[in-house]
Each structure stands twice: as structure tokens, then as C-alpha cells.
Amino acid sequence: MATGTAVEVVMPQMGVSVSEGTITKWSKQVGDQVEADETLLEISTDKVDTEVPSPASGVVSEILVQEGQTVEVGTVLARIGGEAGAAAPAAEPAPAPAPEPATQEAADESEAAAAEVAEPPAQPAEPVVPSENGKSFVSPVVARIASEHGIDPSQVPGTGAGGRVTKKDIQAFIEAGPPASMKASENVAAAAPPAAPQPTLASTPSQEPQAPGEGETLEPMSAMRRGIADHMRRSLDTSAHVTSAIEVDMSKVVAIRAKLKKEYESAYGVNPTYLAFIARATVETLRDYPWVNGELRGDQIVTKNFVNLGFAVELADGKGLIVPVVRNAETLNLLGMAKAIVDIAKRARDKQLTPDDVSGGSFTITNPGGYGTFHGTPVISQPQAGILGTYAIVKRPWVITDENGADAIAIRSIMNLTLTYDHRLVDGALAGRFLRDLRQRLQTWGESDY
Amino acid sequence: MSEKTYLQAISDGLREEMRRDKRVFVLGEDVGVYGGAFKVTLGFQEEFGPWRVLDMPLSETAIMGGATGAAMMGLRPVAEMQFADFVSCAWDHLVTVAAKQRWRAGTPVPIVLRLPSGGGFSGGPFHSQNPESSFAHIPGLKCVCPATPEDAKGLITAAIEDPNPVLFFEHKHLYRRIKGEVPDERYVTPIGKARIHAEGEDVTVITWGAMVYTAEEAAKAVDASVEIVDLRTIMPWDKQAVLDSARKTSKVLVLHEDTRTGGFGGEIAATIAEEAFEDLDAPVRRLAAPDCPVPFSPVLEKAYIPQVDDVVRALKELIEY
Numbered sequence: 001m002a003t004g005t006a007v008e009v010v011m012p013q014m015g016v017s018v019s020e021g022t023i024t025k026w027s028k029q030v031g032d033q034v035e036a037d038e039t040l041l042e043i044s045t046d047k048v049d050t051e052v053p054s055p056a057s058g059v060v061s062e063i064l065v066q067e068g069q070t071v072e073v074g075t076v077l078a079r080i081g082g083e084a085g086a087a088a089p090a091a092e093p094a095p096a097p098a099p100e101p102a103t104q105e106a107a108d109e110s111e112a113a114a115a116e117v118a119e120p121p122a123q124p125a126e127p128v129v130p131s132e133n134g135k136s137f138v139s140p141v142v143a144r145i146a147s148e149h150g151i152d153p154s155q156v157p158g159t160g161a162g163g164r165v166t167k168k169d170i171q172a173f174i175e176a177g178p179p180a181s182m183k184a185s186e187n188v189a190a191a192a193p194p195a196a197p198q199p200t201l202a203s204t205p206s207q208e209p210q211a212p213g214e215g216e217t218l219e220p221m222s223a224m225r226r227g228i229a230d231h232m233r234r235s236l237d238t239s240a241h242v243t244s245a246i247e248v249d250m251s252k253v254v255a256i257r258a259k260l261k262k263e264y265e266s267a268y269g270v271n272p273t274y275l276a277f278i279a280r281a282t283v284e285t286l287r288d289y290p291w292v293n294g295e296l297r298g299d300q301i302v303t304k305n306f307v308n309l310g311f312a313v314e315l316a317d318g319k320g321l322i323v324p325v326v327r328n329a330e331t332l333n334l335l336g337m338a339k340a341i342v343d344i345a346k347r348a349r350d351k352q353l354t355p356d357d358v359s360g361g362s363f364t365i366t367n368p369g370g371y372g373t374f375h376g377t378p379v380i381s382q383p384q385a386g387i388l389g390t391y392a393i394v395k396r397p398w399v400i401t402d403e404n405g406a407d408a409i410a411i412r413s414i415m416n417l418t419l420t421y422d423h424r425l426v427d428g429a430l431a432g433r434f435l436r437d438l439r440q441r442l443q444t445w446g447e448s449d450y
Numbered sequence: 451m452s453e454k455t456y457l458q459a460i461s462d463g464l465r466e467e468m469r470r471d472k473r474v475f476v477l478g479e480d481v482g483v484y485g486g487a488f489k490v491t492l493g494f495q496e497e498f499g500p501w502r503v504l505d506m507p508l509s510e511t512a513i514m515g516g517a518t519g520a521a522m523m524g525l526r527p528v529a530e531m532q533f534a535d536f537v538s539c540a541w542d543h544l545v546t547v548a549a550k551q552r553w554r555a556g557t558p559v560p561i562v563l564r565l566p567s568g569g570g571f572s573g574g575p576f577h578s579q580n581p582e583s584s585f586a587h588i589p590g591l592k593c594v595c596p597a598t599p600e601d602a603k604g605l606i607t608a609a610i611e612d613p614n615p616v617l618f619f620e621h622k623h624l625y626r627r628i629k630g631e632v633p634d635e636r637y638v639t640p641i642g643k644a645r646i647h648a649e650g651e652d653v654t655v656i657t658w659g660a661m662v663y664t665a666e667e668a669a670k671a672v673d674a675s676v677e678i679v680d681l682r683t684i685m686p687w688d689k690q691a692v693l694d695s696a697r698k699t700s701k702v703l704v705l706h707e708d709t710r711t712g713g714f715g716g717e718i719a720a721t722i723a724e725e726a727f728e729d730l731d732a733p734v735r736r737l738a739a740p741d742c743p744v745p746f747s748p749v750l751e752k753a754y755i756p757q758v759d760d761v762v763r764a765l766k767e768l769i770e771y
Contacts, residue, residue, distance in 0.1 A: 005697065005729070144728040167700045195675045272629050322563040 006082025007056040011065075011075045014045045014355050020046040022070040022223040023077065028060045034080060041077065046227040048322065048353045049315070056080045068220050072413045077423055110261075141167045147175055224320045239422035243377045243389075246435040250393050250413045252445045253277050260334075270336060275311075275367055276338035276416075278390050281441040283307045283329045283337075286363060288435045293363050295383040296425050306330055310361035310381060311341060311350040322348050325361040365390065374416050385425045389418035452634045457625040459599035460564075461490045463606035464528060466636055468498055471526065473537075474610055477504040477513055478530030478564075485531045488566060488625055514563070516550045521559045526610060534565035535579045536620060544611055548615040549590030558613035562606070568621040568660055568707055569755055575743035578751075580659070581706040585617050586685040592616040592641055593685040597662040599630040601682055604639025611638060611730065621660045628663070650677035653768050654695040656708035656718055657705040658684060668761035674769045679721030679751075684714050689721060696722045700731035701768045707755055710738035732771040737764045 011021050025042040028034045040054040057083030065077045138146070138153050142165050146153045156173045158165040214217045221229070235241075257272055264272045286293040290303035309329035313322050324344035326332070332340060345354050366378045369391035378387045398412035417438065421431045454462065468474045473601035476491055476617040482505040483703075485492030485544050506513045510531060517527035530765055531537050537544070544563070551559045569578030586593045592614055596602040602620065609616035647662055652674040655665040658681040679695050696702050702722055704715035719734040745751050 139700075139731045140728045141731045164771070166771075193550075 006061055006079035007058065008076045009040060009052070009078040009080060011043065011071055011077055012052060013073045014043075014048060014050065020070055020072050020223075023065055023067050024049065024222065026063060027051075028054075030060050030063055032060050034058065034060055042351065044223040046223060047356075048355060048358055049320070049351045050222055050353070051351055052077075054080060058082075085249060085263065091389070137164055139164070139167070142170050145170050145174070175318055181342050199375050224322070231381050231382065235379050239380050239385075240424050241377070241380065241420055242423045242428065242431070243418050243420040244428065244431045244435060245375060245416055246416045248272070248415050248417055249398065249440045250415045254393070255441055256415045256445055262375070264335065264338065268339070269400065270335070270338045270342055272334065272338045273341065274415075275365070275390065276334060276341055277445065278333075278388075279311075279329065279341065279365055280328075280334050280337050281311060281438055281445070282363070282365060282388055283309060283332075283336050285434060285438045286328070288437060289430065291425055291430065292386045292419075292421065292434050294385050294425065295362070295433060298420070301425065304362050306362065308360050308362045310364035310384075311344060312364065312366035312378075313345050315349060322353065322358060323364060324348050324353055324357045325343060325359065325400060327360070347416065351442065353402065364388070369393070373446070376418060378418070378420050380420060380422055384422075386419055386421040386431075391416040391418070413432060451631045451633055453502035453629050454599050454603075455626050456490060456596075456599045456602050456620070456628045456630075457490060457634065458472045459603040459630075459632045460606050460620055461492070462632070463603035463635060464490070465494065465497070467528075467607060468494070469612045470636070471610075472502075473506065473524065473526045474528060475502040475520075475525060476486075476507050476528050476530065477515070477516060477639050479506055479508060479532050481505060481530050481766070488562070488622065488765050490530070490620075499537075510536050510539035511543065514543040515600065516740070517563070518543050518551075518559060521548070521561045521615075522551065522557050526560045526562075528562040528564060528610060530564040530566075532566070533573075533577045534581055535576050537565060537581065537617075544585075544591070544615065545588050549588050551590075553590055559615050560610075560613050561711070562609045562612075562614040562618055563615065564618045565619060566622045566625075567619045568623050569744050570623040570660070570752060571636055572746055572748050572751060573622075573744070574746040577746035580619070580706070582619050583708055583712055583714040583717075584618070585741070586687075586714055590614065591685065592683070593619065594641060594683045595619040595621070595622070596620055596639075597621075597628075597647075597659055597680050598645075599628060599632045601639050601645065603632050603678075604637050605641065605682065607636065608638045608641050612641065616641070619659065623660045623662075629662060639682070640690055641683045642686040643682065644691035645680045645682050646677065646691070647678040647680040647751045650675040650699065652676065652699055653701040653703065653765055654679060654699045655703045655705055655765070656681060656692055656715075658682060659707060661705050661707050662763055664756060664758055667758040668765060671758065671762045672765045672769065674765070676765065687714075687718070689725075692718060692722065696726045696734075697729040700729055701771065702730075702732075702734045703737060703761070703764050704734065705737045705756060705761060705764075707739060710736060711741050713738050732768050734762055735768060737761060 014021065019023065021043040024044045027039045027041055034040055034054045034057065036057045037053045038052040041052050043050060043052055060078060060080060061082055062079040063077070065071050065075065137378060142153055145167065151168065151170065151173070153165050156170050157167045158169055160166040160169070168365065192253065253274065257274065260272050264270050286307050291301065293307055294301060300333060307329045308325050308327050310323040310325045313324060315322060324347065326340040326344060328338065345379040347357070361381060361384060363384055364381045364387045366387060367390045368376055372392045374391045374394070376389050376391070378389050380387050393413050393415040395411050396414045397409050399407055400410045401407055417435060419431050419435050463718070464476070470651055476494060478486070480487055481491045482500060482503045483694050491503060506516070511531050516671055517529040520527045529668040531540065548559045548561055567580050574610050582595060585591050592612065594605050594609055594616055596605045606618060609618050648666065648669060654677045656679045657665050662678065662680045665678045669678060677695050677699055679691055704718050706715050708714065715736045719736055722734050735758060739754050739756065745754055
């Protein structure tokens with residue numbers, strides 16, 4: 001029977017600016033059957049973590065890039081179907097110690113010190129023996145088979161016209177197994193197959209790999225971790241971070257939410273979270289403070305007639321953070337906002353975000369209050385000018401003034417809000433007024449508002 | 451199942467469709483009283499009457515124009531050119547109107563144009579041609595070239611069912627020479643699906659029509675396992691079957707009776723080169739008639755139409771490459 005050509009699975013282009021990705025998990029292994037569009041692997045890029053669906057149905061014949069490795073966009077990661085899988089066992093040299101993965105090998109090349117870890121190949125690849133007359137032409141199929149099996153075609157006895165190596169010749173050669181003299185050079189070939197992807201190291205190449213100390217374990221940084229690290233450092237190096245905080249009496253919001261919750265859940269299947277109320281009030285307030293929703297671009301101040309509102313979402317494994325963006329949040333009412341937040345949070349956790357979902361934000365809200373914290377100093381997501389922190393709502397004794405001007409102590413639901421702003425653009429007074437207006441909106445929330 | 455000639459299979463398929471569907475009718479020169487130049491429609495006028503089996507004047511333009519109008523008005527004409535060669539007179543209606551109408555206006559144009567084609571009997575330049583590639587090049591037309599009686603019946607049925615103009619190239623040399631088992635019941639052979647005429651491992655011949663049998667004879671004369679792919683229809687054509695076979699054997703001969711330059715074999719060879727390059731162990735070869743009109747002289751005609759010996763030679767060259 002005819003065997004189909006192998007379908008190559010390549011590192012996808014997850015957005016224009018993304019040039020590489022890290023394999024976080026292979027969902028299928030060599031020999032496994034995979035259906036078209038079924039998840040084949042998970043990758044992590046600077047922007048998003050996502051699942052990669054299989055481009056075709058078939059058996060996974062080769063996996064070329066291992067978990068944890070970072071490779072450029074377009075690099076072949078695996079092959080589905082084709083002859084490679086079936087022929088692979090024949091290509092493996094006998095029981096010689098498994099060579100280091102090609103990528104690791106390549107990575108170590110510059111690290112002379114590390115070289116002794118791997119058994120050095122018996123001898124460097126021999127220079128190609130000059131071809132004999134008539135054997136110089138290698139047909140496309142012979143070239144392909146030779147490259148797949150790491151064979152030098154000039155070593156194969158040819159029976160074609162003028163001694164040319166035919167497809168049958170090379171197939172017979174592979175079936176018969178390599179002669180003893182070939183083994184060494186084939187090992188070299190196997191260790192660095194020509195099809196192997198060019199790796200880039202997950203960690204900064206300039207850092208020496210160090211052995212773990214006693215009681216320590218090492219694990220490679222994921223692309224996301226690296227992205228967060230780079231971004232946080234760059235943000236602190238860029239913006240002049242200042243944080244202001246304000247206390248907000250959330251009693252009205254609490255009461256309205258309790259009322260709306262049933263209706264929203266039964267009618268729309270969505271929970272009106274406090275975050276949705278705060279986001280809604282924030283968007284309204286940003287309207288009056290365009291600089292807080294703006295950015296510095298060179299020596300220009302950029303203001304925007306839209307609010308692309310980012311929400312910091314913790315990923316389920318606790319090992320990452322992503323900031324999906326609700327675009328044109330100024331067009332959403334409370335219900336729309338609640339739905340949008342549920343949607344992006346779910347897609348963030350299911351790794352279904354696209355690069356467009358995580359770019360282009362104009363302001364960000366982070367909500368660490370779920371764990372009871374009452375204050376924080378978040379880092380601005382560049383190139384924005386501010387980030388709002390929301391914290392736990394707690395019942396506190398609170399001094400209120402009744403309509404007669406008399407003070408009394410009441411039990412109120414109080415929440416702290418922080419605005420961390422870039423003092424290069426936003427001054428403390430402006431930030432203070434922003435927080436005051438935001439508080440005012442939340443404290444006077446009417447049932448019919450928003 | 452019963453054994454039938456290629457001609458009888460076409461006739462049976464056509465008659466069955468006329469019995470099933472009153473919209474189906476036949477028109478052409480001498481198709482009625484005379485029963486057709488090759489007797490494909492013998493007895494049709496008696497059975498279906500002169501309004502469904504129309505004897506037309508000696509004008510291919512009128513036949514094609516009439517068929518196009520009838521198809522646009524909802525009928526399903528099966529027009530016959532007495533010889534495929536004469537279709538050039540019908541070019542304008544076929545190519546300018548029938549082929550474009552569906553794309554231009556959305557109107558289905560369910561015409562079947564029966565084209566007795568091919569040489570091998572000293573018919574000379576006007577009665578021997580295989581002009582399929584000219585029409586395969588016209589978007590909107592389908593081209594069918596059956597090789598076996600079974601396919602002839604299944605494909606004439608498919609052609610009549612098809613809402614587009616379908617050119618049905620029936621090879622004259624096969625009419626009474628080729629017999630085969632044909633199912634008695636109605637069946638449809640899909641347009642666009644090739645048939646593996648013979649399975650093999652070492653070298654592939656891609657061909658259609660009468661050349662399937664030339665390839666079959668040649669395969670017996672070489673010491674190798676030859677796969678013969680009968681394309682059955684050349685527009686649409688079964689690219690996948692061709693590529694599968696090319697990838698399997700890595701050596702391909704494309705064989706056709708039409709002339710070489712601009713023949714459909716060039717399209718096939720180019721596709722293999724584009725899509726199966728890394729599976730090739732030899733250049734894709736074409737074997738076709740030379741670029742000149744079909745000669746009368748039996749000697750010259752033999753030199754012109756690819757013969758078994760020519761195919762054997764080409765196969766050997768590929769095998770030994």
C-alpha cells in the first residue's frame with residue numbers, strides 16, 4: 001500500500017511579534033494515533049500558553065523537539081504519518097548508548113566544559129568521500145531517505161544507470177543494516193540529524209548552567225515565566241512607580257449585587273462579581289482622566305478614546321499570570337462587563353487565548369483580594385500608565401454621619417483600592433482625584449446605574 | 451452482471467437514463483432513424499419517439515446551441531458529435547456559453563456531449579483525434595474518458611446526472627474490441643476518481659482511454675512490477691491517486707494518445723514534480739503522440755500513436771534508470 005507523506009507539525013506563529021515558543025507538554029507520543037484537530041501538544045510563548053491541534057489524522061511518527069525546549073516559529077516539532085515512523089527503528093544504530101537529544105547537543109557545543117558529560121563520538125564526521133563516476137547524482141527520493149536515516153548515499157552500492165543509487169538500493173541498504181565501518185559515522189549522523197531544529201536555549205544563553213547545590217532542585221524557566229520576569233523588570237526600569245490607596249465603602253454595591261445575582265444567573269448565566277462592578281466604575285472614571293488611561297510614547301503623551309481593560313488572571317497551576325484584555329470596555333454595561341470577564345478568565349485558564357487577547361491594553365485591574373490581602377503595590381503593565389489593585393472586602397466598624405450631621409459607628413463592607421501609576425505622566429494629585437471619583441461612583445451606586 | 455462491449459455499455463446506460471428521466475433526450479446527426487454512426491442509439495427512436503431522439507441537420511453549431519438552450523430551460527440533453535474532431539465547430543456555444551453560464555448566472559447546464567474519439571483504424575486527421583486537453587483547459591467543463599465497459603456505463607450515468615456540461619470521450623477503438631462484465635442494475639461511477647487497473651511496485655503508468663490496454667500489454671513484456679492507474683476522468687482528475695502511486699513507485703510514465711505539447715500529461719507530470727518531488731527516483735516521463743495531425747497511412751499511424759513497444763521501451767528506461 002502507498003504510504004502518505006508525513007505531515008509536519010511546526011511551531012505556530014502566535015502573533016506577529018512572537019518568534020519562538022517552548023514545548024510544555026506533548027499530549028501524544030511517538031506511535032500514538034492522533035485525529036486532526038485533536039490536541040497534540042501544549043506550547044508556551046512570551047504572550048500566551050496554548051494547545052496546538054494536530055494538522056492531520058495519523059500516527060505520530062516522530063517527535064523532534066522535547067518538552068522544555070524552546071525553538072523558533074516554523075521549526076518542525078513532529079511528523080504525523082508517512083514512512084518515517086515505520087522506518088525509524090531500522091535507522092537506529094544497534095544498542096549504542098542513546099545520544100543526547102540533538103538540541104541539547106547543539107546547545108552544549110559552545111560549552112566546552114559540558115562536553116565531557118556526553119560520550120564524545122568516536123570520530124568527527126568524515127569528509128564526504130569523493131563520488132565515483134556515475135554515482136554523483138542523487139535522486140530526490142534517495143536524498144530524502146538518506147537524510148532521514150543519516151546515511152551518506154556515496155556509501156551505498158548503486159545498481160542504477162552508471163552506478164547510480166536507486167531508491168531500492170538505499171532501502172535494501174537500510175534493511176541490511178549498516179556495515180561495521182559505517183557505525184561510527186552513523187552515530188554522528190543520528191546525533192545531529194539534518195532535519196533537527198535549531199534550538200534556542202530556554203534560559204539566557206549567557207548564563208552558565210550551574211549544578212544544583214545541596215537540597216536544591218533546578219527547573220527550567222517556562223517561556224511565560226521568562227516573559228513575566230523580563231516584563232516586570234523592564235516595567236520597573238521604565239516607569240516611576242508610585243502607589244496611592246483609598247478605602248471604599250462597598251455596602252451599596254454589596255446590596256445591589258445580592259439583588260442582581262439571582263437575576264443575572266438565571267437569566268444570563270453569569271455571576272455579577274464585585275470585579276465587574278469595579279471595572280464598570282473604573283471605565284467610567286477613566287473617561288474623566290485620560291492620562292491615567294494613556295501612555296508615554298517617546299516624548300509624546302498618548303490619550304485614547306477607548307478603554308482596553310486588562311485583567312490579571314492567575315493560571316490554575318499557580319505558576320503563571322496572564323493579562324487578557326477586554327477591548328472597548330467603554331461599550332459594555334455591567335452585564336456585558338461581567339460576561340466579558342468570565343469569558344477571558346475561562347479562556348485564559350483553558351489556554352484558549354489568542355495573541356490579540358493579550359495585547360493592546362490601555363489600563364489594567366489586578367485583583368489579589370481574593371486571598372484576603374488588603375494592600376499591594378502591583379507593577380504596571382507597559383506601556384500603560386496605571387494599574388488598579390482591588391483587595392478584600394471586609395466588614396469594619398465605620399464612622400458614618402447621619403442626615404442630621406450626627407456621627408455614629410456602623411458595620412460597613414470596606415474595600416481598599418490602590419492605584420499604582422507612572423509618576424512620569426500621572427502626578428499624585430491626579431491619582432488622588434481619580435481614586436476619589438472612583439470611590440464616589442462605587443459608594444453611590446444606584447440600582448439602575450450602569 | 452453480463453458481458454458487454456464498451457459500445458453496448460454506453461448504449462445501455464443512456465437508454466436506462468432515458469427510461470428513468472423524461473428530461474433526458476438525445477440529439478445529433480443520424481442518431482435517430484439510422485441509430486447513430488456507431489449504432490450507440492440503435493432502436494432509441496422506436497422506443498422513445500422522434501421528439502426525444504432528434505435527428506439534427508449537419509451543423510454541430512446547431513446541435514450544441516440547441517443542447518445549451520434546452521439545458522438552460524431544464525432539460526438534460528445528450529448531444530452526439532459524430533466524431534469528436536467535429537466539436538471544433540461547436541466551440542463557441544460550448545466554451546463561451548455552456549461552460550460559463552453556471553458561473554455567470556448560476557444556471558445549471560446539464561449537457562452531456564458524447565465524443566467518439568481516438569484513432570487506430572486509419573481514420574486520418576479528421577476522424578482520429580483526442581482533443582480532451584483542449585476542453586480540460588476550459589473552466590466549467592468536465593471531461594470523462596472511460597476505458598472499460600463497466601466504467602463507460604457508470605460514467606455516462608454520472609455525466610447525465612451532473613449539473614454541468616460533461617464531455618464524454620468514448621474511444622472508437624474500444625467500441626467493439628473491448629468486452630467486460632457490466633452490472634445490470636443502475637450505478638454511478640463518480641467523476642474524479644481514478645481506478646487502479648493493475649497494482650505494482652516498481653514503476654507507475656498514468657493513462658486513460660485506449661492507452662490503458664496498451665500499457666497493460668507493455669507491462670507483461672517487462673521484468674518489473676508495473677502499476678497502471680486509469681485516470682477515468684481528466685477534469686476533474688484524481689490527483690491523490692496519482693500522487694499516491696508516484697510516491698509508492700517513485701518512477702512515473704504518463705501515457706496518452708493525444709499529442710504531446712499541451713497534452714494533459716504535462717499537467718500530471720508538473721503536479722507530480724511539484725507535490726511529490728522528494729519521492730521521485732527518476733524524471734517523470736511522458737509518452738504521447740508527436741505534435742502533428744493524425745496520419746492516414748497505417749504505417750505512419752502506428753508510428754504516431756504510442757504502441758506497446760514504445761511503452762515497453764519507456765518503461766525499461768525508467769526501470770533501469
